[in-house]
Amino acid sequence: MTIDIQEYNRVLDEMLLGLETLRSWDRPVVLDILRPMLNVLHVAKFCWVFYPNERAEAERSGRETQLFSEGSPDMNRPYVSREMNPGGSIMIYSFYADRDKAEWDAEDLEKLHTVEKVIFSFHGRVRLINLVEERTYTDFQLNTRNMLYIMRLAAQLLFKKEICDYGLVCFNLKGFSLVNTRVGREAGTMVMSRFVQQLEGKLKPPGAIGRMGGDNFVGVFRKSDLDIVRTHLSGTGIVYNDDTGERVNISAVAGYYLPEDLDELRHKDDLMDRVTMAVNVARRVHDTMEIFYSAALQEKQTEQKRIERQFPDALVRNEFKVYYQPKVNITDYTMAGAEALCRWVKDGEVLLPGAFIPVLEQSMNICLLDFYMLEHVCCDIRRWLDQGRKPVRVSVNLSRRHLGDMDLVEHIIDIIDRNYVPHELLEIELTETTTEVEFADLKRVVNSLQEHGICTSVDDFGTGYSSLNLIKEISWNVLKLDKAFLPLMAQSAFTSDNIMLRHVIALARDMGLECIMEGVETKEHVDLLIENKCYLAQGFYFDKPLPVYEYEKRLDKQKEIYCEEGKREQ
Ligand code: C2E
Ligand code: MG
Ligand code: MG
DSSP states (O other): OOOOOOHHHHHHHHHHHHHHHHHOOOHHHHHHHHHHHHTTTTTTEEEEEEEESSSHHHHOEEEEEEEEEEEOOOSSSOOEEEEEOOOOOEEEEEEEETSSSOOOOOHHHHHHHHHHHHHHHHHHHHHHHHHHHHHHEEETTTEEEEEEHHHHHHHHHHHOGGGGEEEEEEEEEEEEHHHHHHOOOHHHHHHHHHHHHHHHHHSSSTTTTEEEEETTTEEEEEGHHHHHHHHHHHEEEEEETTTTEEEEEEOOOEEEEEOOOOGGGOOOHHHHHHHHHHHHHHHHHHHHEEEEEHHHHHHHHHHHHHHHHHHHHHHHHHHHEEEEEEEHHHHHHEEEEEEEEEEEETTTEEHHHHHHHEEEHTTHHHHHHHHHHHHHHHHHHHHHHHHOOOOOOEEEEOOGTTTTTTTTHHHHHHHHHHHHOGGGGGEEEEEEOHHHHHHHHHHHHHHHHHHHOOEEEEEEHHHHHHHHOHHHOOOOEEEEEGGGGGSSOOOOTTTTHHHHHHOOOHHHHHTOOOOOOOOOHHHHHHHHHHHHTEEOOOTTTTTOOOEEHHHHHHHHHHHEETTTTOOOOO
8 A cells, every 4th residue: 555655744743733632532523633644544444442451351341432434444354453551451453444445564554553552642641631630520538529620610611601501509518517426427428428419410411519628519500400409408318327218407508609691700710709708608697598699799798808907907096986875773763784885986987886796706806896895994984983983884795706715704804904993893795605615615704704703694685596504504693685575566465575574584583693674665665674573774765875975974973864754854
């Protein structure tokens, strides 16, 4: 056979170049690259058989792939070459000449041999890439995909401009440490793996779920599968014991992003940023299982970032002010105490705590603010004492964020003593806890404060997860009942709310706890309190939180400030 050597060299160059840039075995593409060479060599059929090992080869149980078949192959005299991979698997390549063309001579076979070697090395490279990819994109502990896989998938969909047909989800399994405790670590891992694999199994291709780490996952799914994802994540029973079929309910807190406008998305990181932002918000917001990304959410986040950024300077510039809200004894209408509440005076505007405390609570910044407040309250009390005024006990709010701090009480006492403030003039308000660890910390802090003669109160009692344990196990001085106990308008005294109120007040009294009602706004509220023998009240009916100079006026009067009608005419 006469093969044009120049043509052969040119086609060989092109083939090498084509294969070099190829990273995966994309059949039509590979065929396009090889076809010119197979034509030059007058090959009519090209195929190979893969044997995983020599035994399979002896048993002839291999996997055959036919890549190319054009013209009329001479099936009797193929050029066959056997190759062995380093791992022991075997490839048998077979080239069949075109029956209508002249037979291959020695030189032709030499060229065929070269081409076969090139294809074999390409095969090896693809296998290596596949192996590396598998290593790169798999979570081997759970035998699921990982985050890199999902990021690559999202990037591909973005590149192909198909991303708006898909949604992204990021989720964190709820209370998984409890699942581990219940079923054991090993079964826990299996449960986690099954939960994720089952979800992926419900998705239409190429939908997939990958592990980010720990019990955090990210996924891409077709928008038409959104309800499937939401239902699965809202709670699915997963078998953890195959013998008994026992199941555990697994649910997740999730953030979703459903891209709608391709122009908004520049980079795959935008996708990840948005979906992780949504899940982070969902995790922070109490009682929320899912949050969808939106522009409004983004704006809120930006505002929160701004607050975090501005906070340190604002603290240095003393922009945070202590407001005092009097607590009133409703048997004689005297001022029995006050609560210190924070206000941020920013650019002439007074910001309420709701606008910044939740943000500061997401970091340890809240602790800096609380110490700042305590310091300023102590300064004020010291000044009032020095001026011959008669200050009443002031309560200061302390975030739960402090509880893990082993030096907290020392720090508090240090601030109080540095200002020479008698301990009985201070009270620390703490809210109930949600975890056992926090509960233990809370108990330690409250006991320690009391050893130093500082009063402690449970704030907002009756909201969230108030448990009787909280007041049974920890010896508080004061129970501050949340305004949720009060009827909104003049309701009947026999609503379930009022029954609760009556019993909680009685319970506090029997346990020797001082009891105060927050959010007292009307005369009916005051009457209800008297009827139920709760004699301390705080609320707008008497006074709003007051700036220090206003509060000082109350301090100076102390007696004739309040009456049945709330405030006396001044
Ligand atoms: P809180 O400790 O339960 O404070 C009582 C809140 O109820 C105050 O809101 C107060 O202004 C409001 N309030 C008082 N009387 C009435 C009433 O009659 N009706 C109604 N509807 N509300 C009334 P404020 O000042 O906006 O503070 C909100 C929360 O922010 C506080 O709730 C407290 O949890 C937190 N906070 C305020 N200052 C600080 C602080 O310095 N440190 C920490 N960690 N938290 C603070
Ligand atoms: Mg409070
Ligand atoms: Mg409160």
